[in-house]
Amino acid sequence: MATETLTINEAAETTGWSPRMLRYIESIGLVVPERSPAGYRLFGAAELQRLRTLRELLNDHDVALGEVGFALRLRTEASLSDAVDAWLQARPVRPQGTTAADWLKREQAKHMRLLGLTTPT
Amino acid sequence: MATETLTINEAAETTGWSPRMLRYIESIGLVVPERSPAGYRLFGAAELQRLRTLRELLNDHDVALGEVGFALRLRTEASLSDAVDAWLQARPVRPQGTTAADWLKREQAKHMRLLGLTTPT
DNA sequence: CCAACATTGACACGACCGTGATAAGGTCGG
């Protein structure tokens, strides 16, 4: 049988994260490996890749784990995303080049999405 | 002349934020008031409204100031936004109920936004 | 069977966040 998955220590070895951090990263929902019947974490190729790219993401841009976790929240909690978007959009500081009409269009689209309407195909 | 703007203590009074927090909120770029020639902060109606809605945003959803600041970063730094989006999109874990088509739509909209295209009417 | 590994839970520690307080100094209005 091909050794398809790695244990937490092996995964730590190849990704550069410590076992402790792998558990922490799982706890905030960023990389959640499967479990063996006995509860052992099983890291597959996909998880390993994600762990490496996560490292790059943090290095390249100045981002913290918690912030990526928040971005995840934004992606999964639509109401939160909408509330934050609405607040930011009302910001009087205009990033130059952005037109007010543009904002309105997007705001309307967002409301329609909230109402459960589909965007026109 | 009409008293168009409030000083920091007056703004604190009507918004419920302490003067200290008004300065802090400014330091993370969330509400940045104009300044008088002498450097005094001048809070107008727009800023006061934003400060109140900010308070609501934090109360209603479970969000911290720093997280709103991060959302702002996501909005202004396109490369960061793209990197985070790319990483999250590759996530194999599907939070149940979310459809892949949904993701695709949003992703496409995002790319179009980046390209400066308007949403289809 | 047992050594080597996995699990969860806890304590610890430096760094930063959110917040107040206070100091040292500039500005305003009557």
Add this chain to the structure above:
DNA sequence: CCGACCTTATCACGGTCGTGTCAATGTTGG
């Protein structure tokens, strides 16, 4: 001119984040 306000800068404090380490216990494989 002077008291009441504003400014920035700093110290302090509890809380959370990121991370290591350790203990107590369960699992695996030769």
